Structure formats: structure tokens, C-alpha cells
Amino acid sequence: MLVVSSCLAGLxxxxxxxHSLHSVIERLVIEGKAITICPELLSGFSTPREPAEIIGGNGQDVLNGKxxxxxxxxxxxxDMYLDGAEKTLELVKQYKATAVILKEYSPSCGSTKIYNGDFDGSLISGDGVTSALLRKHGIEVYSERNMNQLLESMTP
Ligand code: SF4
Structure with missing residues (x-):
């Protein structure tokens, strides 16, 4: 079972x-190979909500209090982002997910690049808070941009 960002499945x-619909992700969900999560909704945010960015580093730095x-x-x-990350980790464990595919650039779900904290659309290298926590617990994190590598390895 995979866990995927809800927005990539079209929610x-x-x-x-x-949403950020990706047809491959949508198909994985329809075929029962993936379940959807949204760390920000899990932590109590609603939609729409204010945009947020990580200031002073990346998700790893947030976990370290920096x-x-x-x-x-x-x-x-x-604190809400950390809570969403913890709740996502619990669900990933509960579903015994082998990997996750999360939306790139998000302060929660980004896995190689995130916005730089200036709210001007600029990107920096780094992951979001949820991706950082999942990796800390040994879970493989992919995005819609590099998931082919994962999906090819799952093909029988
Ligand atoms: Fe999508 Fe993740 Fe943002 Fe939720 S927190 S909207 S799943 S990128």
C-alpha cells in the first residue's frame, strides 16, 4: 500500500x-493501491487557509527546533505542522505503507524543494515537515516528479 497526498489525487x-490532480496518482487510488492523506487537514486546518512557508530552514530544521x-x-x-506530520506518520504505520508520494514544494509534503519563506515563489533545496519526519522514521518519500522510479520497482 502507498500513501499519497490528497491534492495529487484531485481532492x-x-x-x-x-487540487493538484495527477492522473497516475488518481489511478493508484482508484485501483486501491494508495490511500490519501493531507497533513494540514489532519492537524485541524480547513480549506481555504492562509499560505504558510518555512522560515529559516527546511522541514528537518523545524524538527530540530531551528x-x-x-x-x-x-x-x-x-505546532500544527508538527502535529500534522505526527498524525501522518501514525497513519503510514497503521496502513503499513511501504512508501509515500507527496506533493513537491509544500511546507508539509515537499521532498526535494520547498518555498524559501519569502512568499515570492522562490524555491530552496529541502523537504517539508511531514516528509522530514517520515524520513526520520525510515519511510521512503517520493514526489510526483520522481515517483516513476518507485512505480517501476512495483511493476510485476
Ligand atoms: Fe496537498 Fe500536502 Fe498541502 Fe495537503 S498538505 S494540500 S496533501 S501538499
Whole structure:
């Protein structure tokens, strides 16, 4: 079983009320090979919500207390992002998922690049808070941009 970002499966859970539908991910869910999660909704956010970015580092730094997650208007939402990451980890364990495919660039789900904290669309290398926590617990994290490697290895 795989765990995938809800927005990649077409659910309108992004901060602005949109989705990031990817047809391959949608098919995995329809075929019963993947279940959807949204760390931000798990932590109590609703849709739509304010955009947030990691200030001062990446998800790994947030886990280490060296960076924070902050909404565009300035509210510190670090604790909610950590809570969403913990709840996602519990679900991944519960479903005995072998890997996850999460939406690139998100402060929760990004796995190779995230926004830089200036809310100007610039990217930096690094992962989001949920991806960082999952990796810390030995779970393989892929995105919609590099999932082919994973999917090819699953093909019988
Ligand atoms: Fe939810 Fe992750 Fe998609 Fe953001 S990127 S809407 S946290 S599933």
C-alpha cells in the first residue's frame, strides 16, 4: 500500500481550495493501491487557509527546533505542522505503507524543494515537515516528479 497526498489525487484540499490532480496518482487510488492523506487537514486546518512557508530552514530544521512554519500574515503555525506530520506518520504505520508520494514544494509534503519563506515563489533545496519526519522514521518519500522510479520497482 502507498500513501499519497490528497491534492495529487484531485481532492480540493490545497490552501487556496484547489487540487493538484495527477492522473497516475488518481489511478493508484482508484485501483486501491494508495490511500490519501493531507497533513494540514489532519492537524485541524480547513480549506481555504492562509499560505504558510518555512522560515529559516527546511522541514528537518523545524524538527530540530531551528526553523518555524509561519503564515503569510505572520502567525506561527509550527505546532500544527508538527502535529500534522505526527498524525501522518501514525497513519503510514497503521496502513503499513511501504512508501509515500507527496506533493513537491509544500511546507508539509515537499521532498526535494520547498518555498524559501519569502512568499515570492522562490524555491530552496529541502523537504517539508511531514516528509522530514517520515524520513526520520525510515519511510521512503517520493514526489510526483520522481515517483516513476518507485512505480517501476512495483511493476510485476
Ligand atoms: Fe495537503 Fe500536502 Fe496537498 Fe498541502 S501538499 S494540500 S498538505 S496533501
Amino acid at each position: 480540493k484540499v490545497r490552501y487556496n481550495g484547489s 526553523a518555524r512554519v509561519v503564515e503569510k500574515s505572520g502567525r506561527d503555525v509550527t
